[in-house]
Amino acid sequence: MGEFELIRRHFQRPGRNLPGQVALGIGDDCALLRPAPGHQLAVSTDMLVEGRHFFADVDPEALGHKALAVNLSDLAAMGARPLGFTLALALPRADDLWLAALARGLFALADAHACPLVGGDTTRGPLNLCITVFGEVMPDRALRRDAARAGDDLYVSGRTGEARLALELMLGTAWASGHAAPGALQRLRSRLERPTPRLALGQALAGVAHAALDLSDGLAGDLGHILRASGVGAEIALASLPLAPDLSALPEAQRIECLLNGGDDYELLFTAAATARGAVAAAAAASQTPVQRIGHITEGSRLRLLDAAGHAIGFQPASFDHFA
Ligand code: ADP
Ligand code: MG
Numbered sequence: 001m002g003e004f005e006l007i008r009r010h011f012q013r014p015g016r017n018l019p020g021q022v023a024l025g026i027g028d029d030c031a032l033l034r035p036a037p038g039h040q041l042a043v044s045t046d047m048l049v050e051g052r053h054f055f056a057d058v059d060p061e062a063l064g065h066k067a068l069a070v071n072l073s074d075l076a077a078m079g080a081r082p083l084g085f086t087l088a089l090a091l092p093r094a095d096d097l098w099l100a101a102l103a104r105g106l107f108a109l110a111d112a113h114a115c116p117l118v119g120g121d122t123t124r125g126p127l128n129l130c131i132t133v134f135g136e137v138m139p140d141r142a143l144r145r146d147a148a149r150a151g152d153d154l155y156v157s158g159r160t161g162e163a164r165l166a167l168e169l170m171l172g173t174a175w176a177s178g179h180a181a182p183g184a185l186q187r188l189r190s191r192l193e194r195p196t197p198r199l200a201l202g203q204a205l206a207g208v209a210h211a212a213l214d215l216s217d218g219l220a221g222d223l224g225h226i227l228r229a230s231g232v233g234a235e236i237a238l239a240s241l242p243l244a245p246d247l248s249a250l251p252e253a254q255r256i257e258c259l260l261n262g263g264d265d266y267e268l269l270f271t272a273a274a275t276a277r278g279a280v281a282a283a284a285a286a287s288q289t290p291v292q293r294i295g296h297i298t299e300g301s302r303l304r305l306l307d308a309a310g311h312a313i314g315f316q317p318a319s320f321d322h323f324a
Helices: 003-010 060-078 096-112 162-171 174-179 184-193 199-205 219-230 252-261 274-286
Strands: 022-024 040-049 081-091 117-124 128-137 153-157 212-214 233-237 268-272 291-298 303-306
Touching: 003 096, 003 117, 040 060, 060 081, 060 096, 060 128, 060 184, 060 199, 060 212, 081 096, 081 199, 096 117, 153 274, 162 174, 162 184, 162 252, 174 252, 199 268, 199 274, 212 219, 219 233, 219 252, 219 268, 219 303, 268 274, 274 291
Parallel strands: 081 117, 233 303
Antiparallel strands: 040 128, 081 128, 153 268, 153 291, 212 268, 233 291
């Protein structure tokens, strides 16, 4: 199977281009997208590298899902609607069954969010997937990291920490396997391998929330990006963080580590004016996505974690850094 046969067989899907948003798809030198008049183009790229972001024996269908999910999550965090995506693929060999499974995972999620594959590049090399997503958003509605204001409420969607616990269980870490309830890995594995991009919530929050981002490297470290970009601080009440049943069995230090430094959550963290509580609740209901108020934005630049009595808990945000 040559390069062009591989693309035709696994990635070209004639008739699935959604002409309202894609004028020209795979096959020419460029794809042509049609953002709605008056909208801005939202663009984001994320790369997944074997041995760094996934294990060599990963289920290819889950890999296809995750590669697109982490990119769609960025559009969600901007309040954008997807238009299409490109896929740059380096493969050690052309394995038909593996590629078919990858494409299945990819296209199931793409179809669910009306986000067609419009182009890419294919080369031989160490396994590596790089996806670029394109979306549209109204100029004054994009959810930027620099838009948080002192006095804003702070919210998180879903719950954090389960992907981290799944990862530690897969790695056989003693504190995880020593405390997890039976069956925890089977329950949690999909949180790591098949994250849900919160697109409906992000779009419902556009024009309602102030700042937002999606959680990929841990709540506390990612919140730091909003705090620095906006020139503000924050307080989080530990007891208000949504707690997955599988995390409640962990000792407190590891529970806090999973909740706040976990990584791979792909939930939305966002701020909104206290006067917008009704509108945030309506956005959560309309998108059928659980949302929890976990604290608020303050003057200054510090992040403080508070216990039930309002006392600060010592805690070190440890956001993931590939070069640290
Ligand atoms: P070019 O030489 O212009 O880079 P290519 O020969 O690499 O074009 O690709 C031919 C067509 O197939 C282009 O439209 C390109 O976008 C598309 N394509 C290549 N690889 C992929 C892929 N992995 N997924 C989707 N489309 C792809
Ligand atoms: Mg090319």
